[in-house]
Structure formats: structure tokens, C-alpha cells
Amino acid sequence: MFVALDCSMWRLLAGFVLLLCAADATPVGGRTVPDFGKMYHVKGELTLPYSGDGIKESFEVWYDLEGNRSRIDYHNSTVRTFLIGDDFDYGAIYQITPVTTDTEIQAIKYFQLNGTKEDPIRPQAALPDLQGFEFEKMEDYAGVQCEVWKKFTQAGHKKNTYRLWVTRPEGNDSPAIPYHYEMMGFNTLLESHNDKYMIDYSDFSPRTESDIFTPPGDMTYKEFPDPPEERQILANPLQDYIHTSPVSHAHRLFGPFKEKFERQYESEKEHEERESYFVHTLRLVHSVNRAGLTYSLGINDFADRSEAEWARMTGGFIPD
Numbered sequence: 001m002f003v004a005l006d007c008s009m010w011r012l013l014a015g016f017v018l019l020l021c022a023a024d025a026t027p028v029g030g031r032t033v034p035d036f037g038k039m040y041h042v043k044g045e046l047t048l049p050y051s052g053d054g055i056k057e058s059f060e061v062w063y064d065l066e067g068n069r070s071r072i073d074y075h076n077s078t079v080r081t082f083l084i085g086d087d088f089d090y091g092a093i094y095q096i097t098p099v100t101t102d103t104e105i106q107a108i109k110y111f112q113l114n115g116t117k118e119d120p121i122r123p124q125a126a127l128p129d130l131q132g133f134e135f136e137k138m139e140d141y142a143g144v145q146c147e148v149w150k151k152f153t154q155a156g157h158k159k160n161t162y163r164l165w166v167t168r169p170e171g172n173d174s175p176a177i178p179y180h181y182e183m184m185g186f187n188t189l190l191e192s193h194n195d196k197y198m199i200d201y202s203d204f205s206p207r208t209e210s211d212i213f214t215p216p217g218d219m220t221y222k223e224f225p226d227p228p229e230e231r232q233i234l235a236n237p238l239q240d241y242i243h244t245s246p247v248s249h250a251h252r253l254f255g256p257f258k259e260k261f262e263r264q265y266e267s268e269k270e271h272e273e274r275e276s277y278f279v280h281t282l283r284l285v286h287s288v289n290r291a292g293l294t295y296s297l298g299i300n301d302f303a304d305r306s307e308a309e310w311a312r313m314t315g316g317f318i319p320d
């Protein structure tokens, strides 16, 4: 009887037992869930195949869980983001980024987002939390024999499958090395695969240098631009791609969008379709703006349209 209790039942019995459950690497099919350790450095390339003509974005992450901090750079450090859990009461995010507006081109800006009691700032991982993932199969990825770990989630009509390709060079208990991560989203109402993104990892190392976590001082860091509900994405862009939650920050912005542009869709099906286009547009807009180009994009009245609709309406230009 006692051995049949799982973690959630233990939780009811005694709080401290949960710690044991969570800390133990639980063997799945004879394999322990891959562990990347509490400190690492890794490079990645994010691919968004459904945004525009397909977007690729390179980033680099330094992660230090015990130091309560992480840093994420985009585009060879053109955009630098520091997430410091120990600053002020609930942590803070600092971002140094070029910004193009109506009046300035590629002006370097210093932004800050303070954590709150409800949303404290935590170091952002570059790799998904593998609790809840299951071993699926062995498979070659780019010529490397990998373990494939899989997780499935469902919320409403959205069925998401997450897969991570990893190796363990020195056996089951040694630190894992990530190679590839993939999310495939299927919508049951639309009966189509309408979402996908991938991350290719490289240069993984279980070490970081401590001096790279200090944001430049002597600067005045200002609040991230409006609207406030978009700040979470601006301040921590990687979060939506690493978390395995079917409803992302991008999805949550669809509500404010519908309100602002007074959208009323004819059916639930159209709603799902429009939401999907909106999410791909939002990712495109943020990704392009992070590239620090001489122009910037914004979310406008066209954000819930498909590529084909855009092309018809604008003769091929992305409207601004």
C-alpha cells in the first residue's frame, strides 16, 4: 500500500516528502530524466517556420540557478538581457537593445522591468524543464545518436507535442547535452498542424563566468514601452518557447488585440484560426524588432490575417 503512493499523495501527507520526490531523478523506462545541471552556457538558433517566410534567430544563454541569475543575448550580443532574481524585493530584468522609432534609428536603449510579488523575476532557462517528459526513442539527430524525450499537453483545441533530442556522453547519470528541441501544435477544431517552432542547440558547457552577469551600471534604465501587457514578452522573449504551457504570453495578448480592434468572429473555428495567425504575427514582429534593424514593426489591424490575405491587401508589403 505504502509504495503505491505517488508524489501528489505524499504531498498531502507531509510537505517535506515532496522535496524528496522532486529532487530524485525518477527513472523512466530504465532511464533517468536528463539533467543539465544548475549552471550552463549554451548557444541556440530559434526557427519560426510559420512566421512570415520563416524566421531564424540566434541567441546565447548563461544560466546560474544558484546565483539566481541568467543572461540572454540575441544576434551576437546586439540585444542583451540580464535576469537578476536577487535585485530589489522580487528581482529585475535589464535589457540593452537598439530601438528604431519614428524619430530614431537603432538608438541604444536601457530598459528595466521589476518583478512583483505575483510575478517575481527568476533566471530564465534555455532548456525546458523535463519533469513530465517521457523517453520516446533513440534517434540520430545531425549525425549524433540521441535520446528523444517527449511531452504532450492539451488545452481546449490545442494539442502540443514537445520533443527534446539529448545525449549523455558518459552514461545515464552524467550531465546531458542538448541538440534539438521541437514543438508541434495540432488544433483539433481546425484539424491541422498550425504551430511549430524549433531550437537547435550548440556549444553546451556546464560552466559560466561570473562577471558576465552584471548589467552595465551608470545608466538610467527606463520602463519598457507600452502596452504593459506586452512587457513580459519584450523583457523575456525566450520564456514562451521554453515553457511547455499551451497558452503562451503571445496567446494571452489576443484578448487585448480583439478588444482594441473590435473583433467579432463568426465561429469558434474562425476564432481559432485568427488566434493562430495573430500568434505567428506577434512572434514575427518581436523577432524582427529584436534584430535591431533600421525599421521596426508593430501590431496593427492586420495582425490576425494570413500571409495570403496580407499579400492580397498590400500587394506584398508587410503593413506598418
Ligand SMILES: *[C@@H]1O[C@H](CO)[C@@H](O)[C@H](O)[C@H]1NC(C)=O
Pocket: 076
Ligand atoms: C560577434 O561579435 C564579436 C565581438 O563584438 C565580433 O568579433 C564577431 O565578429 C561577431 N560575429 C558575427 C558573426 O557577427
Ligand SMILES: *[C@@H]1O[C@H](CO)[C@@H](O)[C@H](O)[C@H]1NC(C)=O
Pocket: 066, 068, 084, 085, 086, 087, 089, 090, 091, 115, 120, 121, 122
Ligand atoms: C531568487 O529571486 C526570487 C525573486 O526575487 C526570490 O523570490 C527567490 O527567493 C530567490 N531565490 C534564491 C535561491 O535566492
Ligand SMILES: *[C@@H]1O[C@H](CO)[C@@H](O)[C@H](O)[C@H]1NC(C)=O
Pocket: 088, 112, 113, 114, 221, 222, 223, 224
Ligand atoms: C525598480 O525598482 C527600483 C527600486 O524600488 C526603483 O528605483 C526603479 O525606479 C524601478 N524601476 C522600474 C523601471 O520600475
